[in-house]
Amino acid sequence: MEEKEISKAVIRRLPRYYRYLGELIESGVERISSSELSSRMKVTASQIRQDLNNFGGFGQQGYGYNVKFLYSEIAKILGLDKKHNVIIIGAGNLGHAIANYVAFEKRGFIMTALFDINPERIGKKIRDIEVLPLSELEAYIKENEVDIATLTIPKTAAKEVAERLVNCGVKAIWNFAHTDLNLPEDVLVENVHLSESLMRLSYNITSVEKSREEQK
Amino acid sequence: MEEKEISKAVIRRLPRYYRYLGELIESGVERISSSELSSRMKVTASQIRQDLNNFGGFGQQGYGYNVKFLYSEIAKILGLDKKHNVIIIGAGNLGHAIANYVAFEKRGFIMTALFDINPERIGKKIRDIEVLPLSELEAYIKENEVDIATLTIPKTAAKEVAERLVNCGVKAIWNFAHTDLNLPEDVLVENVHLSESLMRLSYNITSVEKSREEQK
């Protein structure tokens, strides 16, 4: 009913609020004002209050925000109160790194299987997650619930595999391949383009150098 | 002299233009109009022209843009025409993945060394990049030019190592640790927070589910 349509900018900031609140809990802080959080996170207090109020009034006038309560509310908003089964296509180093990262499980992301085409990798286990042959992808998805498919394969294979996933009904893809996947609108794609990230850093290095030269 | 101050939004899009232009070159396209590129990239033609004109007039009225020329101009803007020496702190799976990704070298990012504290990893080689003990970090940086330091270590170690890097004069950090580094203003930090990316995907999954429920 209340369709306010949350902007991407707000969503981009939510996980960061969540992370800071988690740290506050660890250090035993029970309540926090938007201005105190503002100085820690280096964003304006106004923005914090605006962002949070997109989802409801989590604070209390004169008091601020209860850290634990706000933390759990943001968890709900982000869907971290639900389990998500995640498969990983591509059991190379990057696939390994993600499968090994146990903190994901804590947030409800359960890594259930890896897939690869390399016979040497098939059958091996990472933690207790088995590496299956890519040829069994469809059969696996038919028998197991898959909420998120992670693509850690070269870009040459990515588009084809993505289509196979979509044909099996997978609705969310975490894409590490260096390419855009052109998929139907109802399929959610979250891209992690490492090379683009590195180029942005390179851009900033370059523009600092240029402005230093100009000062001479 | 001409300090227009390019917005972050523009910089975020530049590597994507670069990628598409690279693909166009590969498929033999010699020239392209902003509207043709617009339909491929799913951004407005107006935005493409605005973005590019921040850096100069690369096109020609009535013709469009020469693909190879524009590609090489964007490369220059991104600093890809210069070599950047990159070290990697943390020779785990993620560090391995990055060290193994040869496409970075093509763009001028030369991986020169890995560092780790785990004795089992020290001395090993990835391609021909050696894994050195973290204790030698300072000595290495003194003797070798390091343009970018990559942090692929747990967040507990990240802040301390980042400070060591800054003390040695490193001016750019590519940070994969799940934490913010609070460093001096003149140190450039590019964050890759994988868990935040996964949470954004989870948010979108959740909000699709919610809107489906509301429709009932």
Next chain:
DNA sequence: TAGATTGTTAATCGATTAACAATC
């Protein structure tokens, strides 16, 4: 109650899109 701080409206700022004159 007085002080603190939120929730929310209004003002500002910046980014995107539209339009069109310039020009190849």
Next chain:
DNA sequence: TAGATTGTTAATCGATTAACAATC
């Protein structure tokens, strides 16, 4: 020359910040 398409200005849209009344 006529047609196409850029470069650029102006209009619109959206996001951020400021301000303050509501209220704990």
